[in-house]
Amino acid sequence: MAASRVGLWIIGARGGVAVTAIAGLVAQRLGLVDATGLTTALPPLCDLPLPAWGDFRVGGHDIRQAPLADELARLHRDSRILESQLVDAVAPELAAIDREIRPGILWKVGPRIEELADAPGQQPSTATAAIEQIQADLNAFIQRNELETAVVVNAASTEALPPEDTWPATAAELAEQIAASDCPLPASTLYAAAALDLGLPYVNFTPSLGALPRGVDELARQRGTCYAGRDGKTGETLMKSVLAPMFAARNLQVMSWVGHNIFGNLDGRVLDDPANKATKLKSKDALLGEILGYAPQTHISIEHIASLGDWKTAWDHIHFRGFLGVPMTLQFTWQGCDSALAAPLLLDLARLAIHARRRGEAGALTFLASFFKSPAGDAPQGFGDQLRLLHQWALGAK
Ligand SMILES: NC(=O)c1ccc[n+]([C@@H]2O[C@H](COP(=O)([O-])OP(=O)(O)OC[C@H]3O[C@@H](n4cnc5c(N)ncnc54)[C@H](O)[C@@H]3O)[C@@H](O)[C@H]2O)c1
Structure with a gap:
């Protein structure tokens, strides 16, 4: 096993934020762009032993099949993101990453998201089957690429929130709900539970439910792993x-x-x-x-x-x-x-969550509050207070 090789697994890997983050990661690795927009390039975060861009292998889930290069070309054509030379330079690596993207799962995501789906085999018969599929995909990715660990980042479409009285309050209740034939939890929470159960860190870049229920927090602590979210704060x-x-x-x-x-x-x-x-x-x-x-x-x-x-x-x-x-x-x-505002945050979060995992931090990573609209855990909401929290953590996390 190569000790420094880590995975970035993106749920919604063919979406605008994900494709821009992947192109940005490749461009950083190839030394084609500077670090503008990346907060991990600034002190005190740049003094931490974070994974280097070259250490990352990328994979993910999506319910659509469009190749990454086509999605990037569309962003370039319709929204004028990235120079043409950059689009051409990263294209060969995108083709390799395409092979690491598996069909995502559709479970309680609602009709608007279901309409987007064009990849086959996404309707699992039960939530248990969905979790088994997600974990099989993650384990295969980690083994194939000989990874030390992988961070799972949710950058998929925003789901409707289920009623609060259905959110599991304990890990046992979470397990019961997943085992039930009519599990009320949406795909974002199944992805979160699947990742955390394997001991992997999980980041929810979307406002979807994900790891928000207390039962998912308890599962993360039981497995000694960590999570951050929700909803990237970009504008x-x-x-x-x-x-x-x-x-x-x-x-x-x-x-x-x-x-x-x-x-x-x-x-x-x-x-x-x-x-x-x-x-x-x-x-x-x-x-x-x-x-x-x-x-x-x-x-x-x-x-x-x-x-x-x-x-x-x-x-x-x-x-x-x-x-x-x-x-x-x-x-x-x-x-x-x-996407250009969100992508660097996703990359920063991936590096910081892996560092926190390596340090054995468990539960909500409240020090990442400055990255989110709805920060997990007991975190302040003012940006200045949030930055102080991040910097204090960084100074103690070298
Ligand atoms: N762009 C920003 O500034 C920003 C800021 C904060 C949060 N976000 C959130 O990030 C998410 C992604 O934004 P985007 O602009 O890339 O959206 P997008 O619509 O371009 O991409 C979402 C991707 O998720 C995929 N997807 C949907 N459901 C899925 C499932 N169950 N499993 C796997 N894949 C699934 C879709 O096929 C699509 O490729 C959204 O939830 C958005 O609200 C974006």
Whole structure:
């Protein structure tokens, strides 16, 4: 076994975030791009013995079959991501990674996600069969590539959240639910349970349920492994977690915060379904009340505008009250390339989760809160506090 070789297994491996992350990983390995956007390139994280880009082998699950090179070409054509030379330079490695991508599973994902599927054999007869399939794929990947370990990152489409009273509170309840013929847990939680049960670290880059139930946390601790999530914090919510602490610190009262988001990629198409959109809205809205200590009136909209492709625009209107009750307004416009913002975070998270696993950390990795809209564990929501937590961990984790 090559001690330093590790795996990056991406659920949703053919999606926009995953393909950009894979292309970025290959480009880093080939020395074709600088480290802009990667926080693990900065101190104190760059002082840690994190896996090098060349140490990673990549595989994953997806319910679609389009080759990675075609997906990257589509992002390049429709959304102007990456220079043509870079697309050509990484293409040969993408073909090899394609062979490591297995059909994903469809279990309680809802009709909008089911519509996307074109890979065969994704409807397992039971949740137990789904877990066995996922674990067989992960074990084969690890053995074939002689890996020390692998991090499993969920970058699949956002599922609708199941009702909270169905979330398992203990590992025993989780096992019972998985064994039941009508297991209510969605695919994201089956992937999480399958990975953690094998002792692998798991990162949920999406707002889907994943490792959120307490029963999954207990399973992770029992197996001595760790997890992080949920929902990568890349744009509008990143701005909220930076700006809201400023209003709080200056004793300015936020009366209302309105955010309108428009974008046109596949994720946007899935989020156009009200059930899937509700999961995302909840994740984007949770932090303000926690940071401010009161709940201002909020409104968030997310609309799919196909012509925009991977480019997202967020308009935010913040109405606040200052000294002597004077009302004032802050407005901002964020125009970001969704996949180019998300991909480096996914790569940073993969390196940091593997380092935490090597250090024997178990349960929720709260020090990764700055990466997420809905951080796992008991973590602060303000960006400054979250960065301090990350840096404190890094200083103790050399
Ligand atoms: N782009 C960002 O800035 C950003 C930020 C935070 C969170 N996210 C989240 O990351 C996820 C991925 O975003 P994206 O833009 O790449 O979306 P995408 O639609 O381009 O990709 C999702 C991929 O997941 C696959 N998939 C769906 N269900 C699956 C299943 N059960 N098993 C295996 N594969 C499955 C789809 O076929 C698709 O290839 C979404 O949940 C999104 O909300 C994205």
